[in-house]
Amino acid sequence: xxxxxxYTYTRPGYTKKQHHSxxxxxxxxxxxxxxxxxxxxxxxxxxxxxxxxxxxxxEALHVYACRxxxxxxxxxxxxxxxxxxxxxxxxxxxxxxTIVSMIPADRGSVxxxxxxxxxxxxxxxxxxxxTKTELIRRASLQFEEATVSDLLYPxxxxxxxxxxxxxxxxxxxxxxLKLWKRMSPGAVDNSYFLRSIRNVGKxxxxxxxxxxxxxxxxxxxxxxxxxxxxxxxxxxxxDLYRAINIYLKVNYPYHSCTHFLIFHSSLLQCCTIARxxxxxxxxxxxxxxxxxxxxxxxxxx
Amino acid sequence: MNDSIExxxxxxxxxxxxxxxxxxxxxxxxxxxxxxxxxxxxxxxLGIVRKCIDSIIEKILTPPPQVKSSDPSNLLSxx
Numbered sequence: 001x002x003x004x005x006x007y008t009y010t011r012p013g014y015t016k017k018q019h020h021s022x023x024x025x026x027x028x029x030x031x032x033x034x035x036x037x038x039x040x041x042x043x044x045x046x047x048x049x050x051x052x053x054x055x056x057x058x059e060a061l062h063v064y065a066c067r068x069x070x071x072x073x074x075x076x077x078x079x080x081x082x083x084x085x086x087x088x089x090x091x092x093x094x095x096x097x098t099i100v101s102m103i104p105a106d107r108g109s110v111x112x113x114x115x116x117x118x119x120x121x122x123x124x125x126x127x128x129x130x131t132k133t134e135l136i137r138r139a140s141l142q143f144e145e146a147t148v149s150d151l152l153y154p155x156x157x158x159x160x161x162x163x164x165x166x167x168x169x170x171x172x173x174x175x176x177l178k179l180w181k182r183m184s185p186g187a188v189d190n191s192y193f194l195r196s197i198r199n200v201g202k203x204x205x206x207x208x209x210x211x212x213x214x215x216x217x218x219x220x221x222x223x224x225x226x227x228x229x230x231x232x233x234x235x236x237x238x239d240l241y242r243a244i245n246i247y248l249k250v251n252y253p254y255h256s257c258t259h260f261l262i263f264h265s266s267l268l269q270c271c272t273i274a275r276x277x278x279x280x281x282x283x284x285x286x287x288x289x290x291x292x293x294x295x296x297x298x299x300x301x
Numbered sequence: 302m303n304d305s306i307e308x309x310x311x312x313x314x315x316x317x318x319x320x321x322x323x324x325x326x327x328x329x330x331x332x333x334x335x336x337x338x339x340x341x342x343x344x345x346x347l348g349i350v351r352k353c354i355d356s357i358i359e360k361i362l363t364p365p366p367q368v369k370s371s372d373p374s375n376l377l378s379x380x
Binding site (some may be wrong): 006007027030033034035038041042045046049051285288 | 313327328331334335350354357358360361362
């Protein structure tokens with residue numbers, strides 16, 4: 001007998017295969033219509049059978065979050081999230097905390113990008129510190145898989161003038177480093193651990209290059225993030241140089257860079273750390289061709 | 302209303318409709334479960350919530366081609 005298959009699947013990327021088989025996550029969208037308590041009942045029951053892979057459970061949580069939590073799919077969420085009433089905030093807080101409590105323990109059951117999205121809206125919703133700590137811990141476990149765009153979400157704190165929220169990235173980085181030190185005692189030569197921390201170093205330096213373009217970026221936050229990366233995580237300092245260079249161009253276009261550096265001792269210190277390390281030819285050219293910052297270039301050398 | 306009054310009465314029919322049409326279908330189970338929120342105590346006491354949840358879980362855990370659809374023609378065959 002020919003059975004007609006009826007389920008909702010609106011997400012992109014599947015249309016090509018539609019006629020051959022049913023996607024493994026066929027059930028996730030329809031189940032997302034349910035309210036959070038019923039959804040939780042179903043997901044926990046499925047989880048406890050261990051029949052489905054943890055990534056599939058993670059996908060169901062992701063679909064549910066996209067359906068109910070405003071701002072989780074959009075980069076510039078401030079418009080919609082600010083207008084939330086206390087009541088809807090309370091409701092969303094409950095949804096977020098429930099979702100986090102259901103993430104399977106297996107590493108990679110949800111993407112690190114999703115964890116960062118949850119983290120960014122959790123601050124705005126004022127979730128419990130338990131949930132926040134758990135999200136930071138989960139994100140730090142998968143930190144090396146992150147891309148720069150995973151880390152770029154707008155700051156939601158009203159006291160914070162920065163466009164990007166660097167504090168959360170800093171928190172995840174610190175947790176990652178703690179974990180890394182605990183996992184790799186004396187194993188500096190171990191290529192797995194070295195690769196892992198180098199990936200994170202590269203990630204942070206690339207991230208710094210993007211946030212450096214934010215003209216409200218406070219020098220203390222910028223330097224603190226740059227300094228938190230231990231020297232073992234950097235093979236060379238080209239990316240850090242570029243980030244500092246961008247920062248100076250954006251924030252102090254009319255000042256002498258040397259002058260600026262002397263008055264911001266923390267950035268000076270950061271440059272000094274970098275100066276002592278090797279700088280490759282590429283970075284030298286980048287700084288040299290940046291006409292306004294020739295003094296900066298002189299200083300670096 | 303039940304069979305003690307007359308054979309083939311309303312409750313029995315309703316129950317077999319619920320079991321064969323609602324619980325067998327995927328979207329019907331979801332829609333029914335969602336509606337139980339409007340009468341939570343009744344639904345809980347009558348076991349509707351539990352039955353819907355069990356049916357949904359069973360379908361999710363069943364390899365896809367074995368789940369019955371919620372095609373309206375099923376309803377016609379019942380009538």
